[in-house]
Amino acid sequence: xxxxxxxxxxxxxxxxxxxxxxxxxxxxxxxxxxxxxxxxxxxxxxxxxxxxxxxxxxxxxxxxxxxxxxxxxxxxxxxxxxxxxxxxxxxxxxxxxxxxxxxxxxxxxxxxxxxxxxxxxxxxxxxxxxxxxxxxxxxxxxxxxxxxxxxxxxxxxxxxxxxxxxxxxxxxxxxxxxxxxxxxxxxxxxxxxxxxxxxxxxxxxxxxxxxxxxxxxxxxxxxxxxxxxxxxxxxxxxxxxxxxxxxxxxxxxxxxxxxxxxxxxxxxxxxxxxxxxxxxxxxxxxxxxxxxxxxxxxxxxxxxxxxxxxxxxxxxxxxxxxxxxxxxxxxxxxxxxxxxxxxxxxxxxxxxxxxxxxxxxxxxxxxxxxxxxxxxxxxxxxxxxxxxxxxxxxxxxxxxxxxxxxxxxxxxxxxxxxxxxxxxxxxxxxxxxxxxxxxxxxxxxxxxxxxxxxxxxxxxxxxxxxxxxxxxxxxxxxxxxxxxxxxxxxxxxxxxxxxxxxxxxxxxxxxxxxxxxxxxxxxxxxxxxxxxxxxxxxxxxxxxxxxxxxxxxxxxxxxxxxxxxxxxxxxxxxxxxxxxxxxxxxxxxxxxxxxxx
Numbered sequence: 001x002x003x004x005x006x007x008x009x010x011x012x013x014x015x016x017x018x019x020x021x022x023x024x025x026x027x028x029x030x031x032x033x034x035x036x037x038x039x040x041x042x043x044x045x046x047x048x049x050x051x052x053x054x055x056x057x058x059x060x061x062x063x064x065x066x067x068x069x070x071x072x073x074x075x076x077x078x079x080x081x082x083x084x085x086x087x088x089x090x091x092x093x094x095x096x097x098x099x100x101x102x103x104x105x106x107x108x109x110x111x112x113x114x115x116x117x118x119x120x121x122x123x124x125x126x127x128x129x130x131x132x133x134x135x136x137x138x139x140x141x142x143x144x145x146x147x148x149x150x151x152x153x154x155x156x157x158x159x160x161x162x163x164x165x166x167x168x169x170x171x172x173x174x175x176x177x178x179x180x181x182x183x184x185x186x187x188x189x190x191x192x193x194x195x196x197x198x199x200x201x202x203x204x205x206x207x208x209x210x211x212x213x214x215x216x217x218x219x220x221x222x223x224x225x226x227x228x229x230x231x232x233x234x235x236x237x238x239x240x241x242x243x244x245x246x247x248x249x250x251x252x253x254x255x256x257x258x259x260x261x262x263x264x265x266x267x268x269x270x271x272x273x274x275x276x277x278x279x280x281x282x283x284x285x286x287x288x289x290x291x292x293x294x295x296x297x298x299x300x301x302x303x304x305x306x307x308x309x310x311x312x313x314x315x316x317x318x319x320x321x322x323x324x325x326x327x328x329x330x331x332x333x334x335x336x337x338x339x340x341x342x343x344x345x346x347x348x349x350x351x352x353x354x355x356x357x358x359x360x361x362x363x364x365x366x367x368x369x370x371x372x373x374x375x376x377x378x379x380x381x382x383x384x385x386x387x388x389x390x391x392x393x394x395x396x397x398x399x400x401x402x403x404x405x406x407x408x409x410x411x412x413x414x415x416x417x418x419x420x421x422x423x424x425x426x427x428x429x430x431x432x433x434x435x436x437x438x439x440x441x442x443x444x445x446x447x448x449x450x451x452x453x454x455x456x457x458x459x460x461x462x463x464x465x466x467x468x469x470x471x472x473x474x475x476x477x478x479x480x481x482x483x484x485x486x487x488x489x490x491x492x493x494x495x496x497x498x499x500x501x502x503x504x505x506x507x508x509x510x511x512x513x514x515x516x517x518x519x520x521x522x523x524x525x526x527x528x529x530x531x532x533x534x535x536x537x538x539x540x541x542x543x544x545x546x547x548x549x550x551x552x553x554x555x556x557x558x559x560x561x562x563x564x565x566x567x568x569x570x571x572x573x574x575x576x577x578x579x580x581x582x583x584x585x586x587x588x589x590x591x592x593x594x595x596x597x
Contacts, residue, residue: 002223003304004045004072005215006092006253010117011099012107013434016129020099020198021073024208041249041282041306042236044073046208055209058144064209068216068223071208072304074251091117092234092253092362094219095211096124102131102163102195106170108436112370114174119369123218125192125210126178128167132197134159145195145203146182164193181210187218225303229255230325230334234362235265236306238317244278246314250323252303257325259299263311264331266321266338266361268346268383272313273331280308318383320360346382353377354404355394357386359411367410367435374439379404385415386422386429394427403449406430410438454569461565462497464573464580465490465556467537469548475536478543480517483550485537489576490556492516492537493528501553501587510588512557514542531576555584563588563596 009017025044047070052059059066074093098113100106117124132139136156140148149157164180171178171191181192192210196203215223232254241247248265257263259279265272280295301307322341326334345365356371356378358364368381380393386409397404409431414422422429428445432438466489473484485492497512517538519526529535542548558566563585570578588595 001225001227002068002220003225003253004070005068005094005211005219005223006043006072006074006251006304007095007097007211008074008091008093009097009099010113010124012101012104012109012113015099015101015104015107015110016198017099020097020127020129020196020204023198023201024073024204041280041308042074042251043306045305046071046073048212051208051212055205055212058205058209062209062213064213066212066216068212071211071215072306091120091122092251093122094222095215096122097127097207097211098124099127099129099198100167102128102160102167103133105163105167108440109434111174112436114171114176115370115373116366118175119366123214125181125194125207125214126167126171127198127203127207128164128193128195129198131160131195132200132202134163139197139200139202145206148202149195160195164195167193181206187214225254227256227302230327231255231257231261231263231303231323233257233323235317235319235321235323237319238314239308241308241310244310246317247280248309248311248314248317248323249306250309251306252301254303255325256303257301257307257309261325262327262331263309263323264326264334264338265317265323266342267316267318268342271335271339272317273326273335274311274313276309276311278310280310281305318360320362322361347378347380351377351379352397352401352404353379354397355380355390355407357382357384357390357407357409357412359383363410363435367408367438370435370439371408377404383412385413386418387415388418388421391418391422391425391427391429395425398427402453403446406442406445408438408442410435451572455572457565458569458572461562462556462558463491463493464558464566464577464584465492465496466580466583467492467498467554469550469552469554470534471550473536474544474550476538477545480538480540481514481542481544481548482536482538483544483548485535487529487531487533487535488553489531489580490574491528491530492519492533494519497557498539498554499557499587500548501555504547509591510557513547514539555580555587558584560588560596567596 009021011017021044048066048068051066051070096117098110100110131137134156136153138152140151143151168178176191177189178191178193181194184190184192194203194207194210196207231252233250233252236249236251239247239249257276257279259276261276263274263276279298279301281298282295295308322338324334324338342361345361354376356367358367361383364381364383368378371378379397386407390407394405394407406428409429411433413431414429430438430441430445432441468486468488470484470486475482494516497515499510499512500508503509517540519529519535519537521535566573566581585596
């Protein structure tokens with residue numbers, strides 16, 4: 001038999017993913033007729049009769065005879081798990097719709113979605129949404145999409161084509177060749193792009209036709225299944241239902257599930273083994289996101305569909321986990337097989353890298369993939385709440401590599417017993433329910449930490465400084481010498497070694513003759529003084545009138561190695577500090593022309 005292809009809707013926030021699905025529902029429902037769209041748990045089923053009615057003349061024009069039983073849309077596209085739901089070897093979805101606002105074009109979440117589809121080799125089409133908002137676009141209710149396009153003014157058509165080919169160009173940069181759906185000669189080489197207005201319902205017939213035609217022509221083998229096959233599915237959500245207790249919403253993509261079947265659900269530890277106590281489907285045409293929706297008891301659920309399962313032992317189930325039916329004879333084999341899927345994703349090593357957490361297996365795998373694309377090493381990747389152990393793992397990284405002292409958590413929170421420990425910890429914990437935002441925050445943290453590390457390294461070297469010993473301000477000649485000093489440039493710090501601009505003899509050329517023992521401004525001891533400051537400075541191992549004189553210009557005595565380090569970190573130096581470095585290098589190169597090069 002051929003099952004319904006599973007379709008997922010992806011795209012950037014506010015580009016119209018939810019509106020598109022709502023419009024598909026509204027467009028395909030007519031007076032609650034037989035064959036209209038129905039709701040499964042977590043999915044919307046568009047039967048073939050409805051597609052034929054909606055697409056009507058388009059199917060005749062394209063000479064397309066549909067044989068698939070319909071389309072199953074995963075129907076809550078805003079939920080983080082849906083974009084990344086996986087089955088062994090790929091994405092749960094057979095095909096995806098990437099929604100792009102034609103006015104805004106590519107955004108971070110668009111790229112994220114395309115990267116994930118590319119990884120799983122999932123076929124997709126692009127829905128170019130909000131064409132009705134293009135300046136000057138006029139809607140014609142009784143026209144097909146291309147008839148309507150032909151009725152637009154040349155200026156509007158030109159504006160559309162400009163924005164269209166900007167998006168085509170971005171697709172090409174990511175390795176995809178896109179073209180308008182009606183201009184494509186080979187869908188195996190080009191990505192179909194369908195202009196739509198989800199708000200006005202325009203282009204939806206064309207989108208349904210392309211999805212049905214593509215899946216029927218190119219995915220036919222993938223859709224074949226035996227109703228007698230043991231069920232395979234994915235846990236969508238874990239819920240508490242009044243009167244039922246803990247239940248799980250599951251998308252079934254193979255086989256038939258019956259009441260009293262033994263099911264195995266993958267878990268972080270041992271797989272969960274339980275028996276189906278009851279199956280539930282929504283009442284026809286009910287909106288599943290409405291909490292008042294009621295369920296109908298069912299004896300079986302046939303792929304591809306969504307179903308609510310009531311069973312014991314569901315307390316520790318995690319969304320996104322694979323589920324399979326087992327018999328007494330093959331129970332251990334199924335447990336081993338299903339756990340292998342988890343072990344392929346979870347990472348736990350003693351090597352260096354960051355710690356990451358996620359709420360679902362698919363989300364974790366997507367996060368791992370996107371981090372590895374950025375060449376970020378991962379020490380540990382696991383599911384569920386952030387624990388004390390996770391924080392300790394990240395803390396262990398701090399001394400080895402401060403850039404690894406972080407936990408990235410996608411849709412995961414800190415566990416109650418780890419809250420206090422986390423507050424005392426010095427490691428960074430970033431949480432977000434949108435992957436691209438989490439990665440943006442991580443990139444920002446990395447950049448700031450790198451700057452902090454460089455600044456710390458700079459504190460370990462002598463910084464550029466230029467000072468003048470003020471005439472008539474000698475408070476003590478030696479032991480230590482105390483002289484009124486003006487900071488001409490840079491920052492003068494305690495222990496800074498100093499050399500003279502013009503040495504008294506060749507032996508002193510380029511060498512430190514003293515260092516700063518202490519500094520006072522208005523009787524207050526200070527650790528450093530910036531440009532323009534006048535203060536009393538105590539100098540070690542010199543006598544005023546012998547090694548140093550009133551009016552002398554002194555520079556910080558920087559070693560050749562320190563000079564090279566400062567050049568490496570020059571983005572953290574002020575303009576006058578860079579000028580002092582140049583002056584110091586000229587002094588040093590009188591004796592050694594290659595100094596610091």
